[in-house]
Each structure stands twice: as C-alpha cells, then as structure tokens.
Amino acid sequence: MAEHTFPWTSERDFRLWQYGAGHSQLQFRSTGFEPEQDVVRIEFIGVERVEADRVYPGPVTLSSVASHGPYPGDAKFPRLLLELTAAGRAAFVVASGVRITRETQDGEVLALLFATTKREQDEAADGR
Template sequence: MQAIQVTRIEHLPWSSGCRFVAWRYGAGHSQLQLYAAEKKLALLFQGVEFMSVHRSYPDLAIALSSDVDQRASAAPLVVELMAAHKSGLVECSKVTVMKLAAAPDGWWPDSAQVLFSLGGT
C-alpha cells in the first residue's frame, strides 16, 4: 500500500473503526503516540504544542478542528480526536497514521508502513 500525503481538509475526517489507547508521550521530543491493538495501527503526533486527550477512544476518528482558528494556534495543525462521548485536541506540526506488524517498541517502529500523513515533512 502506498503512503498518501494528505494536504487538504477534504481528506478528513478519517475514521479508524477501532479502539485507540494513549501509548506513549515524550515531552523532550514533543511526540504523542496512540495505538490500536485490534488493527495494529499507530497515530504519531509530532511537534506537539498542546494536547487534551483521554486514555482511550473507541472507534476513533480524527479531523482538523473547526472550532479553533488554525492560524491562531502555536502549531500548524489543530487535530480533533472524536469518539462516542469522548473528544480530545492535539495541536501539532504533523500527524501520521501507520500500520504496524506488532505493538510499537519505539516512536517509529521498523515495521511501520505509513498509511497517510498530514502536516510538515
């Protein structure tokens, strides 16, 4: 499967169809990783300036937030996390969705296959 560089809001929202859990956060690298064991998918947020997240999201969907002026944020992207009765927000420079062979053992596991990415290079 070829990676897709998402460049327009029309490509979002993206719906996962599975449960994601907060997997790892690194303040030094400003990165947040969410993981879905059911489908072995990982979401990697890079250049995180602000986040308000729950520990888990059943049937997670992501979209660019329509409630926040993207230009007023310190980060280029304001990504909304949506699930039944839960929501969250991540201000970041980039978000990447990856398919993995196993649970992530690092920020960018060797088995990572990028499904799509939104934001900086």
C-alpha cells in the same frame, strides 16, 4: 501512497500510548494484543498542546478543526488543530504533523496509511 486529507477514520479502538515532552511527540495505538494481529499507530509530531483521555473506543475519526475553545486557529507559529473523536470522547492536539501507520506488534511498519503536515494542508487549501 498515503492519504493526506481529513477526515481519517478507523473502526479500531485506540489507547493513549506514549507522550514524549522532550521530543514533542504523542502516540495513540490501536488495542488488540494477539501476537499475529497488526496495530495502527497515530503519531503526532511537533506537539504544542494536548487534551486527551486514555481510551477511545472505535470507530474513531481524526479531523482538522479551525479552532478549539480558547485556542486560536491563527497562532503565530501555524500548527494543525486536530480532534480525535469516538463514542462521545474527544482529544484535541495541536501539532505540526501527523503520521498514521499499520505495524506489527514489534513496530515494523507494514503500511503508511495517512500523513500530513500543516504546510501540506495549507497548500491543498490553496489548490497547489
């Protein structure tokens, strides 16, 4: 079963891989492109806001934050406020959920490493 509490960490390097405004999805993917090497994909779902660099050298940490600059933590439609940090760099993402998988180079999911939504985080905070 996948973890669903923050922070999540990885020793791998990550790169901004894809942003789909129409589907409100953002993906980071670990680098290293030998055919036999697996990759780790971080997928944000229901993305409302993004501040990101292209590359994040490992180790990286994904954390939930209470606020970020002028962005309020108590918005009308609650979302996760997330930071991906590495070597002095930080990405900020507002999303309804995040899912992290280990995959083959062709995208076959080998393992679900981490998954959570705003609702699951709120329930955990309330002790449910």
